[in-house]
Amino acid sequence: MTIAIIGAGMAGLSAARDLTARGQSSVLFDKGRGPGGRMSSRRMETELGLIRFDHGAQYFTVSDPAFGEAVATWECDGIVAPWRGKLVTIDRDGLARPLGVRSRFVGQPGMSALIRHEAADQEVHWSSRVVAIDNGPSGVALRLENGVTAGPFEKVIVATPAEQAAELLHHAAPELAAQARAVRSAACWTLMCLFDNPLPVDWDGARLETGPLGWVARDGSKPGRVRVESWVLHASPDWSRRYIDLPREEIGATLLTAFQALATAPAPNLSSLHLWRYARSGCHQDAAPGWSHDARLGICGDWCADGRIEGAWKSGKEVVRAACPAL
Numbered sequence: 001m002t003i004a005i006i007g008a009g010m011a012g013l014s015a016a017r018d019l020t021a022r023g024q025s026s027v028l029f030d031k032g033r034g035p036g037g038r039m040s041s042r043r044m045e046t047e048l049g050l051i052r053f054d055h056g057a058q059y060f061t062v063s064d065p066a067f068g069e070a071v072a073t074w075e076c077d078g079i080v081a082p083w084r085g086k087l088v089t090i091d092r093d094g095l096a097r098p099l100g101v102r103s104r105f106v107g108q109p110g111m112s113a114l115i116r117h118e119a120a121d122q123e124v125h126w127s128s129r130v131v132a133i134d135n136g137p138s139g140v141a142l143r144l145e146n147g148v149t150a151g152p153f154e155k156v157i158v159a160t161p162a163e164q165a166a167e168l169l170h171h172a173a174p175e176l177a178a179q180a181r182a183v184r185s186a187a188c189w190t191l192m193c194l195f196d197n198p199l200p201v202d203w204d205g206a207r208l209e210t211g212p213l214g215w216v217a218r219d220g221s222k223p224g225r226v227r228v229e230s231w232v233l234h235a236s237p238d239w240s241r242r243y244i245d246l247p248r249e250e251i252g253a254t255l256l257t258a259f260q261a262l263a264t265a266p267a268p269n270l271s272s273l274h275l276w277r278y279a280r281s282g283c284h285q286d287a288a289p290g291w292s293h294d295a296r297l298g299i300c301g302d303w304c305a306d307g308r309i310e311g312a313w314k315s316g317k318e319v320v321r322a323a324c325p326a327l
């Protein structure tokens with residue numbers, strides 16, 4: 001019987017690919033219209049042509065040797081490339097320091113390319129939001145938002161952000177739901193801007209220690225992008241939480257004003273605002289990829305690890321080991 005996976009982001013796809021490698025069939029359901037999750041790229045048709053903004057994850061780093069091997073393969077296939085932009089931290093006094101010398105990788109031509117690549121040979125049902133999980137004697141069934149029931153499946157892996165996992169697992173696996181409920185994800189207001197001319201800053205990305213912005217990046221400086229002056233501005237987690245309910249126009253205006261002061265920027269040619277409600281989960285001591293034999297349900301996702309892309313990838317592998325020890 002097939003194993004179903006809810007969520008086709010990095011974690012869910014990592015699990016699916018591991019199952020495929022072990023000869024076990026799987027099927028993924030994702031509420032998104034296409035590949036990306038929090039590694040999405042926003043496409044915008046402009047007078048300069050089609051431009052992509054990495055409005056979620058910015059780049060990823062590698063610590064784990066197994067993940068390093070996967071990254072090397074993706075690099076060989078041209079799916080990812082190192083981002084050699086000049087990155088800095090800007091402190092409260094406005095002083096810029098280099099942000100360390102780790103290799104940073106990005107998908108090309110956008111972050112979502114990696115998810116698209118990983119999903120290519122998997123059975124993924126997009127625009128398929130799961131609203132409930134029913135585990136009965138014949139297996140685990142998924143109720144979709146459109147009224148359809150999928151399954152029953154032999155086992156189900158939930159690979160969504162923690163808050164969404166807690167909701168889905170509430171009745172079917174209360175102990176896993178409790179683990180997910182203990183995690184609080186931080187929100188992130190994101191503004192994408194396109195300027196007519198290069199801005200007068202000598203860095204391509206900056207972490208900011210004060211003010212509404214936490215991170216800004218010259219998206220067009222990443223490999224494989226159209227060479228335009230496109231910027232992604234992320235509000236800090238504290239600021240995003242505090243102003244999550246503020247009208248969007250006020251959010252956009254405040255973030256833009258802060259960036260204009262930082263980078264001596266004029267009015268952008270184009271801008272667009274996005275709210276990531278469950279952006280980053282950080283490191284949670286008690287959260288780990290988990291498996292309930294009784295419920296035939298498991299959890300994975302970045303929140304079960306280090307809150308980053310590498311952690312999401314590893315968590316998918318770990319939950320498969322727990323779910324299918326005999327494979």
Ligand SMILES: Cc1cc2nc3c(=O)[nH]c(=O)nc-3n(C[C@H](O)[C@H](O)[C@H](O)COP(=O)(O)OP(=O)(O)OC[C@H]3O[C@@H](n4cnc5c(N)ncnc54)[C@H](O)[C@@H]3O)c2cc1C
Pocket residue numbers: 006007008009010011012029030031032036037038039055056057058059060061128129130131159160161164168188190234276278279280300301302303307308309310312
């Ligand atoms: C603004 C921002 C900046 C970031 N910057 C970085 C960075 O620089 N470096 C880094 O390593 N990480 C970064 N991250 C974190 C990184 O994006 C995540 O760690 C990683 O993408 C998580 O993968 P995942 O598969 O666990 O979750 P996701 O990518 O969120 O995938 C979960 C999937 O589940 C789907 N889903 C949710 N609920 C349901 C449902 N009920 N039914 C069906 N489908 C559902 C969603 O559509 C989604 O596709 C950033 C994230 C954000 C938002």
